[in-house]
Amino acid sequence: MKAIDEPWVGRSLLRREDRRLLTGTGQFTADLELPRMLHVAFVRSPLAHATIRNVDVGKAAAAPGVVLAAAGAELMREVPPAPDAQLSLPSKWTATVQHKFLNPAQPLLAHDKVRFVGEAVAVIVADSRYAAEDAAELVELDLDPLPAATDAEGALAAGAPVLHEHLGTNQIGEFAISKGDVTAALAAAPHRIERRFVHHRYAAMPMECRGVVADYDRRADAMTIWSSTQVVHWVRREAAHVLGLPEARVRCVALDVGGGFGVKGHVYPEDLLIPFLARRLGRPVRWIEDRHEHLLCSAHSRDQVHEVAVGFDGDGRILALRDGFTVDCGAWNTLGAGIAYNTSVHMQGPYKIPNFSSRARIAVTNKVPNSAYRGAGRPEAAFVMERLVDLIAGKLELEPAEIRRRNMIRADEMPYATGILYRDGEPVVYDSGDYPRALDEALTAIGGLAEFRRRQESARKRGRHLGLGIGCYVEGTGVGPFEGATVRLDPGGKLYVASGACPQGQGMETIFAQVVADQWKVTPDDVMLGLADTASIAMGFGTIASRSTVTLSAAIHHASAKLRDKVFSIAANMLECAPADLELRDGGVGIVGVPGATVSLAKLAAAARPGWDNSRPAGVDAGLEETHYWEPPTVTWSYAVHVAIVEVDRELGRVTVEKYAVAHDCGTVVNPLLLDGQVAGGTAQGLGGILMEELAYDQTGQLLTGSLMDYLVPTASDMPDIAMVHLHAPSPLNPLGVKGVGEGGAVAPPAAIANAVCDALAAYGVEINRTPIKPEELVAAIEAGRRRRQ
Amino acid sequence: MEIRLTVNGKPARGDCEPRKLLVDFLREELGLTGTHAGCEHGVCGACTVMLDGSAVRSCLAFAAQVEGAEIVTVEGLANGDTLHPLQQAFHEHHALQCGFCTPGMLIAALDFLSANPSPSEAEIREALSAVLCRCTGYNNIVKAVAAAAAKMRS
Numbered sequence: 042m043k044a045i046d047e048p049w050v051g052r053s054l055l056r057r058e059d060r061r062l063l064t065g066t067g068q069f070t071a072d073l074e075l076p077r078m079l080h081v082a083f084v085r086s087p088l089a090h091a092t093i094r095n096v097d098v099g100k101a102a103a104a105p106g107v108v109l110a111a112a113g114a115e116l117m118r119e120v121p122p123a124p125d126a127q128l129s130l131p132s133k134w135t136a137t138v139q140h141k142f143l144n145p146a147q148p149l150l151a152h153d154k155v156r157f158v159g160e161a162v163a164v165i166v167a168d169s170r171y172a173a174e175d176a177a178e179l180v181e182l183d184l185d186p187l188p189a190a191t192d193a194e195g196a197l198a199a200g201a202p203v204l205h206e207h208l209g210t211n212q213i214g215e216f217a218i219s220k221g222d223v224t225a226a227l228a229a230a231p232h233r234i235e236r237r238f239v240h241h242r243y244a245a246m247p248m249e250c251r252g253v254v255a256d257y258d259r260r261a262d263a264m265t266i267w268s269s270t271q272v273v274h275w276v277r278r279e280a281a282h283v284l285g286l287p288e289a290r291v292r293c294v295a296l297d298v299g300g301g302f303g304v305k306g307h308v309y310p311e312d313l314l315i316p317f318l319a320r321r322l323g324r325p326v327r328w329i330e331d332r333h334e335h336l337l338c339s340a341h342s343r344d345q346v347h348e349v350a351v352g353f354d355g356d357g358r359i360l361a362l363r364d365g366f367t368v369d370c371g372a373w374n375t376l377g378a379g380i381a382y383n384t385s386v387h388m389q390g391p392y393k394i395p396n397f398s399s400r401a402r403i404a405v406t407n408k409v410p411n412s413a414y415r416g417a418g419r420p421e422a423a424f425v426m427e428r429l430v431d432l433i434a435g436k437l438e439l440e441p442a443e444i445r446r447r448n449m450i451r452a453d454e455m456p457y458a459t460g461i462l463y464r465d466g467e468p469v470v471y472d473s474g475d476y477p478r479a480l481d482e483a484l485t486a487i488g489g490l491a492e493f494r495r496r497q498e499s500a501r502k503r504g505r506h507l508g509l510g511i512g513c514y515v516e517g518t519g520v521g522p523f524e525g526a527t528v529r530l531d532p533g534g535k536l537y538v539a540s541g542a543c544p545q546g547q548g549m550e551t552i553f554a555q556v557v558a559d560q561w562k563v564t565p566d567d568v569m570l571g572l573a574d575t576a577s578i579a580m581g582f583g584t585i586a587s588r589s590t591v592t593l594s595a596a597i598h599h600a601s602a603k604l605r606d607k608v609f610s611i612a613a614n615m616l617e618c619a620p621a622d623l624e625l626r627d628g629g630v631g632i633v634g635v636p637g638a639t640v641s642l643a644k645l646a647a648a649a650r651p652g653w654d655n656s657r658p659a660g661v662d663a664g665l666e667e668t669h670y671w672e673p674p675t676v677t678w679s680y681a682v683h684v685a686i687v688e689v690d691r692e693l694g695r696v697t698v699e700k701y702a703v704a705h706d707c708g709t710v711v712n713p714l715l716l717d718g719q720v721a722g723g724t725a726q727g728l729g730g731i732l733m734e735e736l737a738y739d740q741t742g743q744l745l746t747g748s749l750m751d752y753l754v755p756t757a758s759d760m761p762d763i764a765m766v767h768l769h770a771p772s773p774l775n776p777l778g779v780k781g782v783g784e785g786g787a788v789a790p791p792a793a794i795a796n797a798v799c800d801a802l803a804a805y806g807v808e809i810n811r812t813p814i815k816p817e818e819l820v821a822a823i824e825a826g827r828r829r830r831q
Numbered sequence: 832m833e834i835r836l837t838v839n840g841k842p843a844r845g846d847c848e849p850r851k852l853l854v855d856f857l858r859e860e861l862g863l864t865g866t867h868a869g870c871e872h873g874v875c876g877a878c879t880v881m882l883d884g885s886a887v888r889s890c891l892a893f894a895a896q897v898e899g900a901e902i903v904t905v906e907g908l909a910n911g912d913t914l915h916p917l918q919q920a921f922h923e924h925h926a927l928q929c930g931f932c933t934p935g936m937l938i939a940a941l942d943f944l945s946a947n948p949s950p951s952e953a954e955i956r957e958a959l960s961a962v963l964c965r966c967t968g969y970n971n972i973v974k975a976v977a978a979a980a981a982k983m984r985s
Contacts, residue, residue: 055922062930063918065865065905069931072864171848248869248877248931248965299867299931300965332870546929546966718925718967725968749874749963756960757969 049555049565050777053714056551057565058544067297070252070269071329078254079108081315081328082173084163084180085337086155089191089407089742090202091184093154096163100179106172108322110180112163113152120317122146123279123308130378131522133466140216140378145205145405147373149283149310149317155184156204156372157407158744159337161310166318166326189742193369193404194346204372204405213374214403218385220460221396226361230352234432239811240421240791242344242369243734245414245726246754247545249299250330251339253311255319263290264316269298271306272583274541277575283313284320288575291316295573301545302726303413303784304340306585307375336747340412341736343812344369345384345421351429352396357437357444361396364388364425368403371410378403380411382464383418389459390426391476391515391680392448397460407742413585415726415787423514427792428810431510431799441511441796442480442490449476449513456773465521467675473770474680474706480513483682483704486764493686501804506691507699508801512683512793517676518707518781519591519774526596527578528557528604530665531569532650534628534643536561538597539571541581542589547719547783549589552711556594556777560601562625563642580670587679587781590711591772592671598776600669608665611648614658615640677772679780681705683724683789687797691823694816696732696798698761703789706768708780713767716782721763723786729755731791735813805830836900838863839907849895853887854878856894857904865905865934869963876962879935879942880904886942886961905934908941917941917979926975928966935962940976948984952977 061067084096096112104110123146151160163180167173190196190204196211203211227233254267264284268276273293281288298305311328319326330339345368352361368381385399430448434441450457452475459469484490490509497507527539536557542549549572554565561567571577582592609620612630616623616638624633631639640648648656651663686700703720710716733753737745746752771778795809798819805826807819835844838861845860852871857863857880869877871890878889881903908915914922917937927933936959943950943958950958955976956969964972 056925058930059922059927060914062927062933063905063914063921063937064909065863065934067930068864069867071868072858074859074862171850246965247929248875248963249867249929250869297931298929299869300929302965331868332872332875546927548928714925718928718971721968721970722928722966723968726965748872749870750872754875754963754965755969756963757956757973758960760956760969762970763968 049558050709050711052555052712054551054555054565054712056548057554058548058550069249069297069299070254070267073254073267073296075254075256075325078325078327079166079168079322080170080173081318081326082165082170082177083161084165084177086151086158086160086162088155088184088186089158089189090187091155092187093151093162094183094185097181098163101165101176104172104176104179106168107165107176108168109166109318110163110176113148113150116150117148117152120149120283122148123283123313130464131466134462134464137462138216138218142377143208143213145208145213145373147310149314157409158742159409160372161338164314166322189407191406191408191738191740191742193367193406196404196406197367197402204407211405212402213405214378214381215401216378216382217398217400218461219398223361223363223396223398226396227350227352227363230360231354232436233350233352234429234436235350236432236810238347238349238425238428240343240345240424241812242341242736243730244341244736245302245304247300247302247304250332250335251305251309251311252329253315254325254327255316256325257320257323259323262286264320266291266293266312266316267296268293268312269305270295270312271301271543271545271585272308273543273573273575274581275583276308276312279308280313280316284316292576295543298545302415303342303417303585305545306413332749333747336752337744338409340375341371341409342411342414343421344411347425349425349429351433353433355437357433357439357447359392359394359448362394363398365400368401369406369408369411370403371408372405373410374403375410375412378464380413380418384422386461386463386469386517387419387422387515388426390423391450391513393450408738415723415784417586417784419514419516419788420727420791423512423788424792424795424812427512428795431796440490442484445480445511445513446477449480451477463517463676465675471515471678472772472774474678475768475770476680479680479682479704479706479768482766482768483684483702486702486704486766487684487686487700506689506801508687508689508797508799510685510793510795510797510800512789512796514788515678515680516587516785516788518587518679519673520586520588520676521673522582523670523672524582524589524592524596525578525580525668525670526593526600527666527668528597528600530604530608530642530646532646534641534646535567535569536563537569537571539577540593540596541578541583542593543573543584545584548712548715552590552715553593553597555711556597560597563628567628578668587783587785590779591677591775591781592673594777594779595775596669596671599671600667603669604665604667607661608645610661611645611657612640615648615656674774677708677774677780679707679782679785681785681789683793685793685797687794687801689798689801689819694819696794696814698728698794701761702764704766704768705785706770707782708770708772709778710767710769711779717765719782720765720786723784724763724790725755725760727787727790728794731794731813733759802826832895834894834898836897836902838902839904847894849893851894852890853892853894853897854889857889863904863906867931867934869931876939877932877935879938879962881938881942886939905937908937916982920975920979920982924971924975924978926967926972932962932964936964936972944980944983948980950980
């Protein structure tokens, strides 16, 4: 049968998830209905920075339908802050990288001060959301306003208001990495460019906001938490601590999750507070974030300022790069060094840079906490590096593509060590790939560079401004520390696989069924998956950082290998042969070269059961289930080249993306259809980020973009067609040769579009070194260029 | 107050406060959780349902306004186990990822195709701009709607 013989990995299988989502029978957190369930609304701070004098919940407590109204100070007496709300770093990193980090632990409700507009100060629990929101309006806040720090550099300046007084500074993190001698190399370089780059604040904005439902079982002293999260095991760990329960008594489940993109990739105070309230009140409690809250209190991202110097020779070869940057991390630091270090470690991109240094400062400000969002520090790095490459090209009057070709690491130089450490503490070594070929493929896919230059020239004569821009990146994917898989042969002969990986739309139920089907020579229909549920596997890490395809496929591979040994030993006993004579075939195990001698997986499952009349050989334990926690040696490196062709309307400052091409390599492809979907979705988010989306604050720390009418998410009319080319350099670091793909699409578009706009407006000397690209600023820059030219 | 109406071809009734939003009424009183609330201020379109033959945002309507009306939600699209051509085309073109906006997309597309059975790509994009999707980048949705339109015409 052809379907069994050919691998399932590599096929564009349609998704198993679709039917329930298309028919309205999926189940998202807000769809969960539990008996006697109560509903939560929060009272959130209207001020960016203030001392809390008093929070009077008296009237709210007496309002109709209200079961509990509580303020932060009252709760602080009963419930501690989350203990471990940051990503851990290995000692190999902390012992090597020069760093200093302070960690102000965020309480579940603000109690002494408020530190951003939207920070929760009181909670109302009522018999309906409507009643809870009514009561929330009755809470009286007595706040003593303080001056606000609303940008990172301002927050680090002398005399700035300090957010966390006990730390005595707003600089809560710093580190520095380097290789070679940057100072000497910069001084000796024939050419040198210095620039300041600003990457603005925008956010993941999944269509489903966050939500948490919790139900406490008094009889078993056990808590179940349903959270719209990417990290169920992390939520369980923190909740167990806050509740004083063993982890075995806490279960966290993510049902269907309506998009994550990183914003649901860490533990929020609500993940812990809602279970606490459910236990205290003895009833199920539910909180469903609304969009206004999402904009006001769920993590934002990006928001970095870079001061960069690059030295290069007359051929455009980069000799040295020095970067110093500041991250505006908002009021609390959710991920520690994670994002800033990503920026540093990805700054060199696909290029050979002999001397490099990066120094980061992380500043707290009176804004929403900054956390991971698709790319997580990488779009900022790509924007800086790719703009610099174009500036070098401009200075030497060479094609930007040619500067890239001269500096790119070649395929014959792989694997390539970049001379710094990744955040897993391992040296960064690009494991495989052909970067110059990706560049060529992307340029061909968009119609060819020479052809574009001809078209650009003829358009310019007609007063139209076309530009072509390139954005390259490399991305460390599949980061550790681990992910696990339990593989079990079900009594019916089907394979059941459980893992702590948590899907939010990626199609994991489909792609991992393909992976398992190949491991067992069955069809994907013979595979069941139990994901995003702490009850199904003891330890899990979760789905962030483009990691699940890599880490879970490897875990499935190794767990399957262990289980196969056991299955073969039982089959050998039944077929009276040696295990080495056996093969998997046709949903069972058979003797190689003897077509009829096959025993089905269902029979093997029955044979392995504990108790009388089993068919296990002596010394083989009962049951067919194996777990493997895979610890990746280090990350594997995906990469891509994005090319955009834009037209700029000189009068209106409007940028239209005419054509877009992506040449991408994530090693072995499990499902080409779903891969294209991931790249396209990421690209759309990157285009939104550079052209439409901005979380803007005023000087007092008020968010100016508090609705989807102000925060513009791209629509169908805003999206160009995307030509995609896939290269396949398998990773040597995992059994399937896969690399991660989730984030990549969003990394390059800001750089590619900015370069394209600069190319279109080269005659005016316009430089886009600050995102987003706003029509009014573009018009002003064109006007300034015109005046300079006159 | 009591509301009586027709939902997905069947009579339905529920009790609610006069201020209850239609989206909450459908989800909480009638148990039709396929309709999703994505922004509750009429921008994202996830909550789109058919009301007396036209697409409306159920977060911008009160349940009290739909007394006696006829509503179609995502739960009413398939015919038993047979998916509606739009649902089938979304499946075949990988036009959904997380699926949260999908009910709104399907209803918006249904409304659009009933008025314009042979749309151009630009017209499809214009019509679908009423619903936000954060996962797909839209191009597969546009292809799916074009394919469904062709199938529904034949």
